[in-house]
Amino acid sequence: xxxxxxxxxxxxxxxxxxxxxxxxxxxxxxxxxxxxxxxxxxxxxxxxxxxxxxxxxxxxxxxxxxxxxxxxxxxxxxxxxxxxxxxxxxxxxxxxxxxxxxxxxxxxxxxxxxxxxxxxxxxxxxxxxxxxxxxxxxxxxxxxxxxxxxxxxxxxxxxxxxxxxxxxxxxxxxxxxxxxxxxxxxxxxxxxxxxxxxxxxxxxxxxxxxxxxxxxxxxxxxxxxxxxxxxxxxxxxxxxxxxxxxxxxxxxxxxxxxxxxxxxxxxxxxxxxxxxxxxxxxxxxxxxxxxxxxxxxxxxxxxxxxxxxxxxxxxxxxxxxxxxxxxxxxxxxxxxxxxxxxxxxxxxxxxxxxxxxxxxxxxxxxxxxxxxxxxxxxxxxxxxxxxxxxxxxxxxxxxxxxxxxxxxxxxxxxxxxxxxxxxxxxxxxxxxxxxxxxxxxxxxxxxxxxxxxxxxxxxxxxxxxxxxxxxxxxxxxxxxxxxxxxxxxxxxxxxxxxxxxxxxxxxxxxxxxxxxxxxxxxxxxxxxxxxxxxxxxxxxxxxxxxxxxxxxxxxxxxxxx
Ligand SMILES: Cc1ncc(C[n+]2csc(CCOP(=O)(O)OP(=O)(O)O)c2C)c(N)n1
Numbered sequence: 001x002x003x004x005x006x007x008x009x010x011x012x013x014x015x016x017x018x019x020x021x022x023x024x025x026x027x028x029x030x031x032x033x034x035x036x037x038x039x040x041x042x043x044x045x046x047x048x049x050x051x052x053x054x055x056x057x058x059x060x061x062x063x064x065x066x067x068x069x070x071x072x073x074x075x076x077x078x079x080x081x082x083x084x085x086x087x088x089x090x091x092x093x094x095x096x097x098x099x100x101x102x103x104x105x106x107x108x109x110x111x112x113x114x115x116x117x118x119x120x121x122x123x124x125x126x127x128x129x130x131x132x133x134x135x136x137x138x139x140x141x142x143x144x145x146x147x148x149x150x151x152x153x154x155x156x157x158x159x160x161x162x163x164x165x166x167x168x169x170x171x172x173x174x175x176x177x178x179x180x181x182x183x184x185x186x187x188x189x190x191x192x193x194x195x196x197x198x199x200x201x202x203x204x205x206x207x208x209x210x211x212x213x214x215x216x217x218x219x220x221x222x223x224x225x226x227x228x229x230x231x232x233x234x235x236x237x238x239x240x241x242x243x244x245x246x247x248x249x250x251x252x253x254x255x256x257x258x259x260x261x262x263x264x265x266x267x268x269x270x271x272x273x274x275x276x277x278x279x280x281x282x283x284x285x286x287x288x289x290x291x292x293x294x295x296x297x298x299x300x301x302x303x304x305x306x307x308x309x310x311x312x313x314x315x316x317x318x319x320x321x322x323x324x325x326x327x328x329x330x331x332x333x334x335x336x337x338x339x340x341x342x343x344x345x346x347x348x349x350x351x352x353x354x355x356x357x358x359x360x361x362x363x364x365x366x367x368x369x370x371x372x373x374x375x376x377x378x379x380x381x382x383x384x385x386x387x388x389x390x391x392x393x394x395x396x397x398x399x400x401x402x403x404x405x406x407x408x409x410x411x412x413x414x415x416x417x418x419x420x421x422x423x424x425x426x427x428x429x430x431x432x433x434x435x436x437x438x439x440x441x442x443x444x445x446x447x448x449x450x451x452x453x454x455x456x457x458x459x460x461x462x463x464x465x466x467x468x469x470x471x472x473x474x475x476x477x478x479x480x481x482x483x484x485x486x487x488x489x490x491x492x493x494x495x496x497x498x499x500x501x502x503x504x505x506x507x508x509x510x511x512x513x514x515x516x517x518x519x520x521x522x523x524x525x526x527x528x529x530x531x532x533x534x535x536x537x538x539x540x541x542x543x544x545x546x547x548x549x550x551x552x553x554x555x556x557x558x559x560x561x
Pocket of ligand 1: 472
């Protein structure tokens with residue numbers, strides 16, 4: 001029988017949290033507030049592992065990182081008012097990358113926003129464009145709690161949800177109570193083990209569409225952007241016999257050694273070599289790919305596109321015919337590979353693509369050796385020193401781009417918030433993943449690090465976290481673009497040369513800090529950097545901005561000469 005909906009705030013919150021936990025909710029990030037006190041008490045009473053984070057924007061990114069690392073739904077809980085709006089950036093990121101983030105925003109009872117009550121705004125549905133589904137959990141609007149909880153659990157399998165919770169006072173117990181001990185965190189899964197439901201008809205449609213394309217001898221490009229699930233090497237081997245694999249290191253395709261990961265570098269070579277054949281069909285998945293050049297080249301060719309997305313998103317990337325399939329990415333690729341296991345290879349057209357890639361890879365070492373101390377050589381040193389077990393997070397914007405040049409197929413799939421490519425939660429996402437017990441190393445720029453410094457207002461702080469901050473005096477990416485310098489405003493309005501001392505941020509938050517300014521000092525620092533520590537470590541690496549931009553340009557020129 002459907003339980004009656006309780007009007008009492010604490011009972012209502014308990015019913016919600018119990019229901020979410022019974023459906024797989026794993027952990028929560030709680031931000032202080034009074035209106036959300038019923039939710040805080042309910043999480044604590046359920047023994048659900050919780051993290052306390054001050055800044056709701058960071059808190060939502062912590063939950064994103066936790067969800068990524070645990071491969072489970074994770075809640076973020078806040079009070080009413082602007083606190084609720086601060087969940088938006090992480091929800092938007094989760095919506096694009098399909099992570100199960102549950103935003104629970106406490107609210108005052110319906111109508112109070114119009115009654116001169118403080119800390120109120122209209123909260124129902126405020127995140128609607130950036131979530132899979134919005135709910136209101138309230139005695140007035142939730143007639144069937146069980147069905148509503150089931151709908152929440154269905155929606156979160158492929159992305160974030162928002163649940164607004166209007167609570168009337170009283171919000172607290174009448175007498176003093178003793179908190180329970182939370183249960184321990186479950187083991188981090190790393191990318192790649194969640195199973196979401198597969199629609200058999202949709203799968204059959206995908207396989208027959210693909211079969212048609214194969215039978216017509218189409219030149220197929222499998223093209224991936226950031227997504228959180230690992231792709232099986234056996235599956236990729238079969239795909240590589242029937243298609244070209246290209247995509248970001250964060251797409252999972254990089255597990256195959258022939259995948260073209262440094263796509264901007266490849267595009268540079270492609271243009272210089274006078275142009276290669278475009279594919280007839282691109283099979284796409286994940287967040288938008290990093291290479292604008294590749295995207296535009298395919299768009300100019302109006303390439304036909306099959307898009308895989310478990311949440312049913314259907315971005316028309318190349319102005320060609322688009323067919324979208326609401327399917328989990330790994331499951332769709334696995335099923336196709338099983339079907340094709342014995343098929344004769346069809347990759348003749350791919351020969352020149354791979355020959356070009358091989359040439360670029362051979363030219364990499366000499367071009368790198370010719371580079372002076374700069375962002376390029378720092379990224380090379382960091383990637384070379386990274387321990388095998390480290391989970392790598394890459395901040396926007398140049399860290400994730402440099403990483404394509406140093407990709408190693410034998411490594412774990414790295415992560416970057418490329419869904420919407422914000423700099424506003426890269427540190428907090430890495431903190432969240434580290435809170436789940438992963439050994440996370442984040443490579444960040446200085447602006448991104450300063451922007452998201454509230455990521456450290458979290459309790460507890462994960463000691464296993466390592467952050468390498470490339471301090472090139474501001475937003476180095478703006479020197480990669482031809483436009484900003486032409487404005488005459490590059491240092492002030494784009495790079496934002498701040499001149500701030502990063503150690504002050506580290507001191508404030510009790511982080512270990514070390515600054516290096518030379519290759520020798522960097523290599524010496526890295527020797528012991530990943531050893532056990534009591535607190536997170538920040539390694540600030542100072543590089544010259546002008547020379548860094550020039551070294552990157554010379555490298556690209558050198559490899560594609
Ligand atoms: C929330 C948000 N604001 C602004 C931007 C635009 N943006 C992209 S990269 C960047 C500069 C980042 O600078 P830094 O962290 O130092 O990294 P670098 O450019 O050196 O890679 C800015 C402001 C963004 N992506 N997200």
